[in-house]
Amino acid sequence: MVVINRQKSVSINAPKMCQPIGAIWATLGIHGSVPLIHGSQGCSTYPRNLMARHFREPIEVAVTSLHEKATIFGGASNLKEALANIITRQHPELIAVITTCLSETTGDDINGIVKTFKLESKGYDEHTKIVAVHTPSYVGTHVLGYDNAIKAMVSQLAKGKTEPNGKxxxxxxxxxxxxxxxxxxxxxxxxxxxxxxxxxxxxxxxxxxxxxxxxxxxxxxxxxxxxxxxxxxxxxxxxxxxxxxxxxxxxxxxxxxxxxxxxxxxxxxxxxxxxxxxxxxxxxxDVLLDERDLLVDAIVDSSQITFGTKVAIFGDPDIVLGLTRFVYELGMEPIHVLTTLESPQFATDMQKLSTDYGTDSAKQNIIVGGDLYDLHQKIKDTRVDLIIGDYKGKYISKDEEIPLIRVGFPQSDRFGYQRKSMIGYRGSIQLLDTIVNAIMDLRDK
Ligand code: SF4
CATH class of the missing domain: 3.40.50.1980 (Nitrogenase molybdenum iron protein domain)
Structure with missing residues (x-):
């Protein structure tokens, strides 16, 4: 059964974050970059706090610090001053100007402001590239913010076709x-x-x-x-x-x-x-074929333990889809599957996956655009053996005494999760080991 939650006017414990987090994430993957949040201070403090606790690294994010005056008269002078300060003090390779709910609502033309800044600033020498990223967080989630940021980087920095690079x-x-x-x-x-x-x-x-x-x-x-x-x-x-x-x-x-x-x-x-x-x-x-066969071996060895285990999975749509396919490969039963992003593509992909694996649709809940309150209610109706998702799942886990397998972002209350991998044959083996050991612990009780 597919449930799309459009009627609710409130979210309770929603496992999603705002668009600028995705844009900051994408920017910090560029050498010598500074993400510049064009908004109020909280719009930079909240992502920094969340990311620093997951990655255990200092997360440097600048902010234009919009207050009442800038909200009424526009944030152009704040943005220009911030750009000048960052270039003078930090000498970055790139600044990503990332909008917020506030600057998108007041309608600051960040592309125009950046253009004017370059023309007006005598010291601006084009060494520092400036990319404008629109991330109005009243639409979508961090997932959309990341997508918007990567497109902005490519569309504003790619120089066009010259020599093929073979990459x-x-x-x-x-x-x-x-x-x-x-x-x-x-x-x-x-x-x-x-x-x-x-x-x-x-x-x-x-x-x-x-x-x-x-x-x-x-x-x-x-x-x-x-x-x-x-x-x-x-x-x-x-x-x-x-x-x-x-x-x-x-x-x-x-x-x-x-x-x-x-x-x-x-x-x-x-x-x-x-x-x-x-x-x-x-x-x-051959090295990759060997890794593949090691995963096959691990699946065969653990099949008697994993087979028929009922699981609830929540998180970003792509992670949830990947995890669901994987637990099907392990012979498990994904009973409740939830993502917060209202993605019709996700609903279609999930239904196809369920059909491919012969799941009875009456026994499965695919929740698109839901929150963890919805998931908790579904779990109360139909109990599962395991929950897979980020740290916010711990509240359901404690209430219902169901083990939580921590996957995805953020993992704010644990150490070392940034180093873990769930991808490729080797990452899948690591994840399989964690799942199998959790089931064995469960049976030991
Ligand atoms: S949701 Fe909007 S106001 Fe809140 S932190 Fe994100 S960008 Fe800022």
């Missing part, structure tokens, strides 16, 4: 640094070079070395983004986080867009590797 563009989506490292491992093993749009594997999981660099090492360079129109094609790991940029590049530069499904488990990882092979012409090496 593949990869848009990872909002996955952990550990996940991006896993994708890098797969591509490196296949001998394929890539431009990551963008790459948080080091910027949000940086080694501590003294003297500490002003900007963390790693991240995609502005030059790499400028070159992305010369790539062989673009692969997105998520449908909702990166599709707009991939389609834009296909339409504008004629480079193919492969809109993927998050590579968790056997089928989705094979599809991802297939897309890399299709674009690059490289075959799957």
């Amino acid at each position: 593949v563009n990869i848009i990872p989506g909002m996955v952990n640094p550990g996940d991006v490292l896993e994708i890098k491992h797969i591509l490196c093993t296949m001998g394929v070079e890539a431009i990551y749009l963008t790459d948080i594997s080091e910027t949000l999981n940086a080694p501590l070395r003294i003297p500490k660099p002003h900007y963390p090492r790693g991240g995609t360079t502005v030059e790499e983004i400028a070159d992305c129109a010369n790539s062989l094609g673009t692969i997105t790991l998520c449908k909702n986080e990166g599709q707009s940029a991939a389609n834009y590049m296909q339409e504008k530069y004629g480079i193919p867009a492969c809109i993927g499904e998050l590579p968790i488990g056997i089928e989705a990882t094979e599809a991802f590797i297939g897309n890399v092979s299709k674009l690059s012409g490289k075959k799957t090496p």
